[in-house]
Amino acid sequence: MTVLFDLVLCALMLLAALAAIGGRGLFRATVFFVAYGITVALAWVRLGAIDVALAEAAIGAGLTGLLLLGAVARLRRAGAPEFPVRAGLVPALAAAGVAGATGWVALRVPGAGGLWTEAGEALPLSGVENPVTAVLLNFRAWDTLLESIVLLAALLAVWALAREEEWEAPVGPPLHARPGGVLEGMARLLPPVGIVVGVFLVWAGASQPGGAFQGGTVLAAVGLIAALAGLVALPRPDSGSWRTALAAGPAVFLLVGASGLALGGLLLFPPDWAKAMILTVEVFLTLSIAATLALLVLGPPQPRRMP
Amino acid sequence: MTGSVVLFVVTASALIGIGLWGFLVQAHLLRRVLAFNVVGSGLFLLFGALGWRGGGVDPVPQALVITGIVVALAATAVALWLVGRFAEETGRADLPEDRREDRQEKSSAGGRP
Amino acid sequence: MNALPVVILLTSLLPAAVTFFLPQEQHAWRNGLNLGGAVIKLGLVVVLMGAVAEGIEPEARLPLAPGLDLVLRADDLSLLFVSLSAFLWLLTTVYAISYFGEKPELSRFFGFFSLCVAATTGLALSGTLITFFVFFELLTLSTWPLVAHKQDDQSLAAARSYVLYALPGSVAVLVAIIWLEGLVGTVAFAAPPDLSGVDRWSLTLIFVLFVGGLGVKAAIVPLHGWLPGAMAAPAPVSSLLHAVAVVKAGAFGIVRVVYDIFGVARVQELGLGTPLAVVASVTILWGSVRALQQMELKKRLAYSTVSQVSYIVLGTALAGPFGTIGGLVHLVHQGIMKITLFFCAGLYDERAGARRIEQLDGLGQRMPWTSAAFSVGAMGMIGLPPIAGFVSKVYLGVGAVQSGELWVLAVLGASTLLNAAYFLPLLWRIWFLPPQTEGIGATPIPFAAVDERVPGLVVPAMLTALTSVAAGLFAASAFSPLGWATLIAGGAYSP
């Protein structure tokens, strides 16, 4: 039964992927991609990795889809190349070769067993109950710290695309939400719910699936809807408060990590204080991630053409 | 369960292959980014499938995959905004070297301006 | 005493470093610095000479990486070259100061000029192959801006062709060095490597690479193409370039390679002496033939250098005591004679605007001292006694006979005749022909206004001319270049 479910799931994934890659029409391809993302999230659920499933759904399918859709809209007028450029045999063989070799090796070579045991043994000392969170924020906190910085770097790269004369303008495209419209109504309703969900995800992350990234994504989504509805004024890139919001999470993470030096080592969370420290980090990180993701989606300041 | 592991591994590999093929042959930049994401998720899925035991996945790959997803998002965002700016400036959604009409000229002139 | 080679190097290096940063207007400082360095250097070289004559061989060492030590070491061979360069540096500096006066870009010029001399000094004092290479390259680099100094198209083209030739040459040398060191470890001149374990073909190839690479600098045909063009440089540069710096570096390198790395016996055993002699001979003749065809004075002198420098190589290739002495002594003799000629060529150009040989007509009347010095240099080049060139020729000839290479005599003879053929008409024009009535050159200088009386230009030319006479006339004296060369050759053949 499960095998059948797996089969169907895998077939769906492949079909969605093929449609996303090879589908005619950009918009359709993007929609298929979102659908593909959801099937992948399902697959993660099937694999029992709820944290990843959440992240895939929120980030891999959701935010990425949002970005793609925005890009599709912006590219509507751009000259599009033929599709595909030329589907020769050689590239296909190359792709198949790499993928096939990977699959073959992955199946043929016995696994070493991963780090189940080690993670399990260390979990009590980590300050959290969710092993994934423990890995993310304690065992491999350095990765996560860098990761949060990666988002910031991406935002800087996006901002770098702004034209010099538009730097003082608010980020994102000009929005024309009708006051009192559906969007506004939704936007008034959603944020409180979204904030609650987001905060819960963070809080739960310590013991159950969820965490700063997933929570941050939800908050970002909420913020975006509010912004789209015109409820929140879009910030300028040089806005001090927004920059503080962007920097707060990584900064707190860095300071907490550095404080570990006083406690015996870099990025060290003594078991007794670990929970409090991690939670502090997570709260600020969520805030910053939300801000960063939202700004990433909004993009650089863009020309305000009066209609 | 082994059967499912095989299934997921094969599927993940196939996703990687599909994405890779798309990346190689597509000229439209947005489709390239899309293909990149397909490869990425296939790869993550492979990671998960290989770390799959019983009711769950090895927590370390899970954490790594989450990190990977976020990093991929960051890269995607940068790429997409770049594509947008590029289209704004040139009116095209593909790079010059991938345009068929230019190819003849390219190979004879050799090198970009 | 061990620091002495380093100090001698610094006497050129420090002025170079400081000069670069001197403002253009600081003529007094710059001149003082360069002259001071040159005088101190000459003094120190004399001290060093004394030390080496007593059998002390000072050595200073700077380890870079394992197996890669910069070693400065003074032995009698290096001293021969160092003393030549120190002496000529002083004179050339005096000459250059007068030549340039207060023209622009002098800080750059003198900076590179001193750097070039520092490189030559370092090259002479090198104790290991790799040290030699380091300075060899420094020389390449520091001479480029000198050749290009005028910054006109001709100079830049000349500089370009210089680099085009020099760098592949350097690569060949580097490959040879590294190949050799890969086979036998670090090579120091003081202790020639044991090559007995190395196969014949490797050794031959290494030798060919060495000679090919160094031959570019030494302007061995067909690697000489850069040299005639390089005469586009200002006269002091040409003087230094042709007399001590670049071409001599190449020749000196070949001497080192043959004597202190391979050893004469091994070169003969490998059967490389005769081919090298053939190459040198071809160069000697070809350079002379080409010189004959040149109508520009400095070009003619340049081809003459091509020809003359190969005398050194020839002497080395002959691999007998007399040939060695002849080659070594020609290292010095050619330097002082050729620098005289270039000093004079500069004088003719600068004071009378004469660049082409027909413009020399009658200049002996207005520029007797210059012309006298030029005549001495030219006759020395031909090999007329008692000027220095004669001594070289005698030793080379005896060396050739000793080695049983009688055909070399024919080469020497033919070269003498060719030298006469391209130098004597110059003397004829200078001394015997009536001056051209219309002015000379692009901006004519009236013949009556030609005036050579600039002590800074004439005195160095006179001094080198006198030196070349003295070197030949008192060749048998122990303190003559011949005396030193004999001493060195004694070292090379005693074991």
Place this chain on the structure above:
Amino acid sequence: MTVFTGDPLALLALVWPLALALVACWPRLGWRALDLLPLASLPALALAVTGGSGGAPDVLLGLVLAPGPEGRLLLGMVAVVWLAGGLFARGAMARGEGGRIAAFSGFWCLTFAGNAGVMLAGDAITFYASFTAVSLAAWGLVIHDRTAAALTAGRVYLVLALVGEVCLLMGLLIAATAADGFAIGAVRAALAEGPHGALAAGLLVAGLGIKAGMVPLHVWLPLAHPAAPVPGSAVLSGAIVKAGVIGMLILLPDGDLGIALIALGLVGAFGAALWGLTQENPKAILAYSTVSQIGIVLVLAGVSLVFAETRLPAAAYAAHHGLAKAALFLSVGLVLAAGGRWRAGALALAALAAASVAGAPATGGAAAKAIGKAGLPDWLSGAVTATGITTTILLVWFLVRLRATAAAKGVPKGGGRPRLLLWGPPVVLTGAALVAPVLLMPALGGPDPAYLWQGTNLVEAIWPVLAGIGLLVLLAPRGGEGARRAPLPPGDLLTLLPHWRRGAAPVRQARAAGRGLGPLRRTLESAAGRAEARLVRWRWSGVAMALTIGGLALLSASEPGVAVLIAPAGAPISLP
């Protein structure tokens, strides 16, 4: 540092003229530099009388001045000739153009230094250096008049002189190598026995022969002598060619080489005399006479080589010839400068000198011949005697032409009475030529002077002269000057050569390496450009990536890494 050893006079003989040459360069001096000329040879003359020797070990490769008897004899002769020439020049050239005269004077002194040096030299290097000086500096004497003929002659002279230099040096070097030293004696021995001795000797003969005017290398001589000013011609013919002669005498080894010298000498002795008859210019005729006389010297020298005898007779003959020939040349100048009876007197003086050259009885020439013939085999002795005929014919022809030339020129201004400085030197030289050989006969290995007065010997001396005059009368073209064919140009063999082009044929220089590499570079660059255009496309990059992945994976999987052979500590371990 030893400045000199031995007799300071020896060194002074050499240094003194060099110093004078430098003084002549003093620009203020102008034509007064001529005053230096007679002074130049005084120390050398003194040395020839006292016969000292010396050296300067630090100079050149060890300067040795040790003249042998031949050298000393010729040194004395040369000094006298130069002295006389110098005086004559002072008289003939005074108040000329200052700069040119000064140059002439400088070259004069320098040439003399070389000329003295070759006679004094005790080592090969000194000999060569002096030889160079005498050869090349003499060029300055040849071209003094700057006429077209002088310049052509100068060029031919210089080219041949340089060739001679080179041959000489090469020969000396071969010999010196074999001798392991430069001493003349050792060099001569090495030429006989050392390796490549024959080659070296050949080179020496060529090098010295050019200078001496040996047939067939004499071609410069008939060109140069007429072109030079009179005192220049005198020293050229009288003294300078003897530099070649002395070289042959002191350097060439005993042996069969002498046969070649004899053969060449005979050809020269007769051939040149006959060819001289084709000439009109009295100085050209004298020049051929010189070639002819040198032929006799060569015969004598050759004989002394073959029979390993003393070279003194040849030197003596050369010495006499030097004096007499210089006297003849000077008298040419004297005849042209004189008028009236003074001219007749001058012609008589010339005839006297000519008689001595021809070996007329009781002259120095007869004495010299007697000395020379002492050791000759009969047939050679006869040949030498026979040269008297040709010489007589030639010299009479010379006198005829001289008279005709003077007549054509007319009487000079000032009444035709020459100054003392013009007539004194030829008179002294003629006197010396007539007397000195006779006086020195015993000292030079010849018979007693009384020998000359014995009847048979008188007859033997006089018949060639008479025969020559008779032949001339018989063969002289009738019909006066006009009927004669146009004169042949001097330079005989040289005129047979096609006109030689000046300068070497243009040689195309190999293209600069950089330009040669150009096409290759362009090809490579455009190939790189094409590759770049491909690699920027993911179509290709991706395939390359796949290939890299696959290739590395396969290679990596195919065998274990070498690094695994090394244990962490660095000690090699073996694979199981």
Place this chain on the structure above:
Amino acid sequence: MTGEVALAVLLLGPLLAALGCLLAGRQGSTVALLALIAGAAAVVVLWDGMLRTGPIEVRLGGWGAPLGIVLRADGLAVGFLAAAVVVMGAVWAVARHDFATPRARDVFWPSSMLLWGALNAIMVSRDLFNLYVGLELLTLTAVAMVALGRGPGAIEAALRYVLYALMGSLVYLLGVVLVYHGHGTLDLDRIAAGRSGADALALGLMTAGLAIKTALFPFHAWLPPAHAGAPSPASALLSALVPKAGFVMLVRLWFEAMPDATPPAALAVMAALGAGAILHGGLMALRQERLKQILAYSTVAQLGYLFVMFPLVGGAGAGTAGAAEAWAGTQIGAFSHALAKAAVFLCAALWIRAIGSDRLADLAGLARAMPLSCFAFGMAAVSLMGLPPSGGFIAKYLVMRASFELGLPGWGLVLAAGGLLAAAYFYRPLAALFAREPPRVQRTPRLLEAVPLALALAAAALGVLSQPAYDLLQAGAPAYARGIGP
């Protein structure tokens, strides 16, 4: 503990400084300066500490491998940390004057600090996945800098860069997945301790991915437009430092993580790619008409130099003095390339400021107007050509000697040819600078011109002081690259 603190300063300091720059806005450069001073001090402490006690290892959070991440500052890492701080300092001095507009300023200063932080993180990390995250951070900041460029091609260049980078990271990550599968760990030392059947493919994948990121031939096509298109001080960072991160990762991978999966043939493939880079990059550089493009292609070629090391260190000569020479030579080459390439790009920055162009034709005669920077350019070019006296020469010498000692002279000859090509393509700008007619220039402060000169002198000094560098590189080098020296 001092070592750990120093390491913390080098890792966290730049990141904190980046956040500070973001907040400080106008005062961004001051914040950056403070971080650089601290970083420089930390490098000194680290260098000293490492020479005294050997490589400094930090187990982050106290966990250690396999669960946690281990950092180790060995000689290689410290060398690159030092090079990075020097280059960063120089770039700081020039960039302070160059990024005047708010946008450029606000993006550049945080990005540059992030770039530095990412570099530092990569140099010391011993964890394959952590390296991946660091590399992504590095790439994105680099893209940000390219996108800052004003030229029309900058966006296109950034785009191309991103595309290559995306694919590179994916392929690398695929390899990481296989390694984790096969070894159950991501720690380099633990990977080295075991063997897995997946190693071969993982090595291939990771190598290809890193090769793309390092712009190793034939995956270099993105680099020249990107480095030429970025603002010049940024180009200095990009060209001097960024590709070295990928290189160091490759070195760690091949020689520290998987020494048992690298047979001579595979090593030769790497060197062959390097040789291809040397020749292709050199030839392409010859074709360019703009200075920065020449410099960018020169980077392609110079990166090739580094890969010639592979068969020399890991091949048959492993453990011999030759291997140690090749190892040290290559790393010294990388350091001196970093210094010299930064110097030439900073020269380009100054010249573009002064004359508004980097076309060779427009540079004509600049030597007269800006002698100091032209001299610096010349000296740096000397180092890049591998001529003495310079670090570049020592590097070339050591590697070439190793190649001859180990009986693989072909690789040495490729280096020699590369030196010639470098001379050829550097000759053109040098000759242009030296031409007669001086162009109209805006005045540049002398002090600013001294910055590239200082870098060029440092590159030259590396040639004279290569013994300390050699000693440094021996600390913590893999066993078979640790020779005693002849």
